[in-house]
Amino acid sequence: MTDQTLQTNSHATSRLAPDERSEPAIEFNEVRKHYGARIVVDGLSFDVRPGECFGLLGPNGAGKTTTLKMLLGITSPDSGAIRLVGEPVPARARFARERVGVVPQFDNLDPDFTVRENLIVFGRYFGLTGARMNALVPSLLEFARLESKADARVGELSGGMKRRLTLARALVNDPDVLVMDEPTTGLDPQARHLIWERLRSLLARGKTILLTTHFMEEAERLCDRLCVIEEGRKIAEGRPRDLIESVIGSDVIEIYGPDPKSLAAELAPFVERMEVSGETLFCYVDDPQPVHARVKGRADVRYLHRPANLEDVFLRLTGREMVD
Ligand SMILES: Nc1ncnc2c1ncn2[C@@H]1O[C@H](COP(=O)(O)OP(=O)(O)O)[C@@H](O)[C@H]1O
Numbered sequence: 667m668t669d670q671t672l673q674t675n676s677h678a679t680s681r682l683a684p685d686e687r688s689e690p691a692i693e694f695n696e697v698r699k700h701y702g703a704r705i706v707v708d709g710l711s712f713d714v715r716p717g718e719c720f721g722l723l724g725p726n727g728a729g730k731t732t733t734l735k736m737l738l739g740i741t742s743p744d745s746g747a748i749r750l751v752g753e754p755v756p757a758r759a760r761f762a763r764e765r766v767g768v769v770p771q772f773d774n775l776d777p778d779f780t781v782r783e784n785l786i787v788f789g790r791y792f793g794l795t796g797a798r799m800n801a802l803v804p805s806l807l808e809f810a811r812l813e814s815k816a817d818a819r820v821g822e823l824s825g826g827m828k829r830r831l832t833l834a835r836a837l838v839n840d841p842d843v844l845v846m847d848e849p850t851t852g853l854d855p856q857a858r859h860l861i862w863e864r865l866r867s868l869l870a871r872g873k874t875i876l877l878t879t880h881f882m883e884e885a886e887r888l889c890d891r892l893c894v895i896e897e898g899r900k901i902a903e904g905r906p907r908d909l910i911e912s913v914i915g916s917d918v919i920e921i922y923g924p925d926p927k928s929l930a931a932e933l934a935p936f937v938e939r940m941e942v943s944g945e946t947l948f949c950y951v952d953d954p955q956p957v958h959a960r961v962k963g964r965a966d967v968r969y970l971h972r973p974a975n976l977e978d979v980f981l982r983l984t985g986r987e988m989v990d
Pocket residue numbers: 701702706724725726727728729730731732733
């Protein structure tokens with residue numbers, strides 16, 4: 667990796683389209699895995715093209731982390747076939763991993779070491795010498811925006827800084843593929859935006875990214891394609907825009923009022939689909955005007971008209987109830 671390849675030009679985010687022709691960077695074919703009596707991944711198939719950002723979405727316990735662990739050869743599937751950068755996994759996971767960077771769900775940085783030392787120690791796992799790492803570290807620090815923290819211990823870093831260090835660490839071997847498990851969970855919005863910007867710059871450099879996330883906005887902004895999994899099964903797959911269009915439609919009007927059920931009865935003739943959740947009535951409409959005309963100026967209700975988004979898709983597919 668040269669300094670040039672790590673350039674941190676925040677505008678360098680224009681991308682080539684993902685490569686449709688060459689062999690997939692990641693392939694899952696009918697993969698199954700159980701723990702005890704429980705099937706955790708249940709016949710999952712998907713592939714990720716080189717240069718693509720692919721998202722795995724699903725509620726807690728859906729099997730996202732288990733899927734990534736199987737991909738990396740950390741745990742073995744019961745059946746099915748997995749390939750990572752063309753190598754069969756787990757058989758040749760060790761070779762595949764040389765071309766892969768990993769951001770695990772929970773940071774596993776060494777708290778006794780400084781930022782710089784964490785990078786250097788990690789480089790050794792890939793056989794990178796001290797001289798090589800000394801040349802590489804400045805550009806990694808710049809990428810992570812941690813130049814001023816090079817000699818700080820990990821314990822002194824904020825959550826966002828730790829996540830950026832983990833991301834920089836995942837780049838020491840100049841990987842073609844990045845696998846990230848909830849890269850922004852637990853971060854505040856500013857820290858999250860900075861990570862998104864860094865991920866976009868990696869995509870602009872042609873990297874392939876597989877990520878899991880709970881944040882629909884994150885998936886909508888970053889992912890070329892995604893799949894939603896529930897109890898280890900794929901329940902939807904596609905481009906964010908296409909999924910929104912096909913599952914939800916164009917517009918949503920959220921109406922907050924004391925009696926959403928009677929409001930629902932009144933508005934039903936003008937709405938493609940509706941849903942009551944607590945005090946809120948969700949109206950999914952292609953033409954918002956008739957609903958507008960009936961709620962505008964009413965003292966007993968407040969409403970919000972917005973474009974349909976991926977969260978609507980996710981909630982429709984997985985249900986509005988909390989799953990813990
Ligand atoms: N090592 C394990 N042993 C037993 N059960 C596990 C293990 N790892 C995960 N599970 C279970 O498998 C299911 C899926 O977990 P996980 O893949 O971590 O889901 P997610 O990342 O989508 O939240 C959960 O019910 C979890 O409790």
